[in-house]
Amino acid sequence: MYQEDNRMPLGTTIWLVICAILAVVATGIAAWQGKALGWPAFVLLCGIAVVAVLAILIIVLNRTPHHGGDDRSTEDEGELSDVFKNLPVASVIVKNGRPERASHSYLEFARSMGVDGDFDEIPPIDRVFNNTDKSASSAMFRLHHANPVHGEHKETIKILGEDGHYRMFDIGVRALGEGQLWQIEEQFEQDGAVASLLASAPVGLLSVTNSGEVIEMNDVLKGWLGVKNETAPSHLRDIVERPELLLDGPTTSGRIVRGDTRLLTRKGVVIPSVMTAVWKQMDSGETYASLALYGHSGLGAAGAGAKSENTRTKLSSLSEADRADVFAEAPFGVVWLDNPDIGKASILGTNHLVSSMLDGKDLEGRPFRSIFADTKETQALFEHGVDTHDSALDVPLASKRNRPVNIYFSQSDSFGLLAFIIDISARKDLETQLAQSQKMQAIGQLAGGVAHDFNNLLTAIRLNTDELLGRHPIGDPSYPELQRINQTVSRASGLVRKLLAFSRKQTMRAEALDVTDTLSDLGILLKQVLGERVSLDTDHGRGLPRIEADKNQLETVLMNLCVNARDAMLNTGGGTILLRSSLPDADKLIADKIPMDGN
Structure with a gap:
């Protein structure tokens, strides 16, 4: 068992032995061989022996407690030593990196941390916290390299105990004479109130590291999973599907994550659940996440009774x-x-x-x-x-x-x-989006049915128009009107194709288009749509390359632009719409702020 060390330091002991040997050897030689060596040698040997004896006396006197007027000081020092040993907080005095004095509570704390032995010597701080994780080791490193002269330095560390539960300690270091005073205090929950408060929550609670390792989980979640303490899963991927929903994002303190997932029970049953988590940061800088899983169980037992007076x-x-x-x-x-x-x-x-x-x-x-x-x-x-x-x-x-x-x-x-x-506002938003998507799906199905029926009517109109065009060739007064009817039917067929594409019954079809020909064909219809108060001019560029586009979509865009322009011009008495095609250079694109590939 460790006792306060009053033994002589090793260096002092060595000097004491050397002086004793010199005194004995010099005295012996002077006594036996003094006459043979002569008076000068005899005097020298006697001097060496006297000096050695004086040195021994000085060393012994420095190690011997003073009496008389210093008795009170010695008693006070002993009382202070007893007070230090009986401090309720685990305390240890460290000088030059070595523990010099420790309280009984520190020795008991070392045993609770798994340090074996009868403690013939005080176990160092590093030995007590030898099996801690990375965050605790980082905190100990900072405390060792802190300058206690500037005041007390404190760190809070959290380590996993042998029982599988985490223990939290406050460690403080301050200057004390030529050494340092280390004090370690474990933080306990007040009468288990904190643990009991959330233990009754009808939701699964757990904490995980930023890599997904499980720190703790409550008994409710263990019951849902069908596991006991010794068989509880050690990683989030063994508890829920899609753990990347939490782990793949940033671990910034305060970030909240919500999402749908499924619990993976030990009976093979997969249960849909909602996961809510918040990232937090410990004093050591390490981050962890607190999770709540809910959605598949009802309320906890909530028997009503008389009002609890306490x-x-x-x-x-x-x-x-x-x-x-x-x-x-x-x-x-x-x-x-x-x-x-x-x-x-x-x-x-x-x-x-x-x-x-x-x-x-x-x-x-x-x-x-x-x-x-x-x-x-x-x-x-x-x-x-x-x-x-x-x-x-x-x-x-x-x-x-x-x-x-x-x-x-x-x-x-x-x-x-x-x-x-x-x-559950996020969930309600998703439900609203789902209802809207289902509504759009129904509209798409309706549009697809209407498009098919309308296409049948257009087919009949086109067949009759083609027959009339056969009877009224080019030059006949009715030919232009019949040709416009035919073109309108073609555009109506394009509208049907867009409706079918909207209902996902027909895909968009890109093709190589000649811009000049497309604008020329569209100009005939636009002149009829724009009316008499708005005129249409077309300026075709030269040497234009073909473009890849859906012809119906391109014509629809140009038609909508021209109709909107016509409506705006009618309020001012009319005007002219110019359709111009050209091949711009890079400077023109930059001037018009049009993005190019690679920019």
């Missing part, structure tokens, strides 16, 4: 810091109620997510009902209470956007009624 007392027993910490850790809204009758309940406390959902309002002391919008769903919730529901409740909050949320209730004998509020 609920408010138990909440107040937690310090403000502890209460803020436990609520802040949850990646969803938490509301603590003082009454199992939610119609009469008041809010005892919330986390910051609830306040942000309600536009930063101060909620403590307000009626629970006041935070929800007055809708049929809200009225049904407060009329029937929590006992009649076995699934999540969709109700809107009384915020600017009437934010939709899911509410879960959990009744605890120790802490009263808890309401867990989960923002």
Whole structure:
């Protein structure tokens, strides 16, 4: 067992031995061979022996406690040593990198960290924290290289214990004379209140590192997965599908991730769930994510009973810091109620997510009902209470956007009624988008059916027009009108093809087009559409290359541009529309701010 070390330092011991040997050897030679060596040698040997003896006396006197007036000082030093040894905080004094004195609590702490032995010597700090992870090692490195003269330096580290649970320590270093005083204090949850508070949440909770390694998970999630402590999965990929939804993005502190996933149970059942996570950063700089999984289970048991008289007392027993910490850790809204009758309940406390959902309002002391919008769903919730529901409740909050949320209730004998509020506005947006896409799909199917019927009518018109063109050749007064009818039927057929393409029954067809010919054919129809007050001029470029485009789409775009221009000109009395084709150079494209390939 370690005792305070009052032994003589090694260097002093060596000098003491050397002086003793010199004194003995010089005295012996002077006594036996003094006459033979002569008086000068005899005097020299005697001098060496005297000097050696004096040195021995000086060394011994320096190691011997003084008496008399210094007795009180010695007693005070002994009392201070006893006080240091009995400090409740694990403390150790380090000089020149070696531990000189340690409290009993430090030795007990070293044993709890797995350091074996009877401690004939004080175990160094590095030996105590030898099996810690990267973040803890980085914190220890910073403490070792900190300058205690500038004040106390503190680090908070989190290490995995032998029982599979994480332990958190506050380590402080400060200057003490020529050495350093190290103090280590473990942070415990106050009477298990923090752990019990969220343990009753009817959602799966876990924490993972930025690589996906599981740090902790609650018993609810273990029950859903069908595992026990010793068989719990060690990586997020063994718990949910699509872990990359969380792990492949940035791990910036404060970033919130929401998405749909599926739980992978040990019975082979895959259960759809919703994952909500928030990234956080420890004092060491390492990041981790707190996750909540929900969506496939209903409310926790919430038997209504008489109002718990000590609920408010138990909440107040937690310090403000502890209460803020436990609520802040949850990646969803938490509301603590003082009454199992939610119609009469008041809010005892919330986390910051609830306040942000309600536009930063101060909620403590307000009626629970006041935070929800007055809708049929809200009225049904407060009329029937929590006992009649076995699934999540969709109700809107009384915020600017009437934010939709899911509410879960959990009744605890120790802490009263808890309401867990989960923002589902993103899910509602997805449902709206899905409904809109289904609506567009129905419109597309309708357009496809109408297009087929309309195409049959156009076929009949075209056949009759072709027959009339055969009877009225070029030069006949009716030929131009019949030709325009035929062209209009062709364009109507193009409109049918666009409707079929919209309904995904026909794909767009790109072809090599001559711009000059396309504009010439389109100009005939445009002149009829524009009317008499708006004229059309065409300026064709020379040496233009062919372009790859869908002819119907190109004509539709030009037609819409010209019609819009005509409508604008009619308000000013008319005008002229110019269709010009040319091959611009690079300078022209840059001047018109038209992007080119590679720029």
